[in-house]
Amino acid sequence: LxxxxxxxxxxxxxxxxxxxxxxxxxxxxxxxxxxxxxxxxxxxxxxxxxxxxxxxxxxxxxxxxxxxxxxxxxxxxxxxxxxxHPPGLLSISCKVPNHTHVRCSWVDSVKTFLPAKYNASFRGTGQEWRPCVVDVARKHCDVDHPAFWQTIHILRISETNALGSETTSVRFRLHDLLKPDPPESVLVNELEGYPKRLIVSWNFPSSWPLHDAFPLMFQIRYRPQGSIYWSEVYAEESPVMIFDALAGYPHEVQLRARDEVNSDSQWSEWSPLLLVRPWEVSSTSESPELLLPDYIFPFNTKPETSTAKPPGGIIITVKLIKDHPEDEGNLGLAILLVLFSVVILTTILSLIFVVWMRQRRRDHVTKQELTSMVKMKSMPI
Structure with missing residues (x-):
């Protein structure tokens, strides 16, 4: 019973x-x-x-x-x-959007159909247990100012209902879970008079405390619409100038962020994709690029990476993309056809020359034979 x-x-x-x-x-x-x-x-x-x-x-x-x-x-x-049903073990996952906050959420492995109470606590290695503030409706709990210098942290959550209780514990490293939110207010604008340039600007994630000494590294990726290759730029501050946009083509642009100091941290999710077209030259205007040309980057059939460090210590890495693959293919085909024609023509001329030389030698031998026969006939018997 x-x-x-x-x-x-x-x-x-x-x-x-x-x-x-x-x-x-x-x-x-x-x-x-x-x-x-x-x-x-x-x-x-x-x-x-x-x-x-x-x-x-x-x-x-x-x-x-x-x-x-x-x-x-x-x-x-x-x-x-x-x-x-009585409670079962919980499936727990934690997010660390910055160095001052941890949010852990859970999913029931057993649907109990009964109201439950949750009690959550959190501690670093060798530290005292401290409460993780529970939001029962949303099934998550929050810890402010965790001990980031501790290597291992433990979270335990107890679920209790009228039929029983169950406690679930998880261990994790905050440094591995640190994942900023994506950059916000991302804008990409053309630069008037410069058909190969774009200006990218953004704000830090609102969840990232600016007053603390935790800098972020930002990665910008961009490509002409339809291309399979991304170019990349790394920067610490906004805005950033893109110098090698493909004139006349709309470009896709995205950003993401990562803790610059902690190499174990994760990149944020990419910001929403933005589509922008560089400034286009009109027939009645004169482009300032005639006076101040953009940096020229060679386009290769395979993506390569070049790194430059401009003033201000910002590291810029550019992956070069394939430019007009159809034009390069047509040019290569034309060159191959010309070379093939030259080889065929040379071969034909060589054969004609060899045949002509053989015929000439044959005519010379025949002439000598006739002369010898005439001489033999004129000799007295």
Missing amino acids: GKIFQVSGVQYGRLESNVTLACGKSQIRIPVAWHLNHSSVLPWHKVTSDGTLVLLHVDHSAQGNYSCYDNRGLLLHSVKLRLG
């Missing part, structure tokens, strides 16, 4: 087990009648000689308000039955 858990007129039972409902505290054996939600129709059950109701292998349909009456129809006892 299932155990009896009765709290303030509510009795809890375990699904798929037998649940016993007593008709009050009286031990007098009198005939009783049970009703469920004012109906005499009950789930699969039996009634013992002392008036106890035993529900057999209960499911959700057995939940409700149960009442027992004596043979005169007087109410003896009533109770509300709720059914569910």
Whole structure:
């Protein structure tokens, strides 16, 4: 039989087990009648000689308000039955958006169908347990100013309901979980008069505290729309100038961020993709690039990486992309055709020369033979 858990007129039972409902505290054996939600129709059950109701292998349909009456129809006892499962282990994951905050959330491995309470605590190696503030509705808890200098941290969460309790513990390294939120307010603008330049600007993630000495490294990637190759620029501050945009083509641009000091940290997710077209030269305007040309980057058939360090200590890394692959393919085909034609022509001329030389030698030999025959005929016998 299932155990009896009765709290303030509510009795809890375990699904798929037998649940016993007593008709009050009286031990007098009198005939009783049970009703469920004012109906005499009950789930699969039996009634013992002392008036106890035993529900057999209960499911959700057995939940409700149960009442027992004596043979005169007087109410003896009533109770509300709720059914569910005891807690199981939790699936826990933690996010560390900056050095001052940790948020851990969890998912139940067992659907209990019952209200639960959660108690969470957090500590670094060798430290005292401290509370992780729980939000029951959203099933997460928060820790402010964790001990980032500790290598290993432990989080334990206990789930309790009317049928039991279960505690789940996880161990992790904050340095490995540190993952900033994506950069915000990302803008990409053309630069008037410069068809190969773009200006990229952004703000730090609002969740990243600027007053603390934790700098971020930003990665910008961009490519002409339709290209499979990305170019990349790394920077510490906004804005950044792109010098090698492909004139006349719309470009896709994205940003992400990472803690500059902690090499074990993770890159943020990419910011939403932005599409922008560089400034285009008009037939009536004169481009300032004639006076101040952009840096010229060679385009190769395979992506390469070049690194330069401009003033201010900003490291710029550019992956070169393939430019006009169709034009390069047509040019290469034309060169191959010309070379092939030259080889064929040379071969034909060589054959003609060889045949001509052989014919010339043959004519010379024939001429000598005729001369010899004439001389032999003119000799006296």
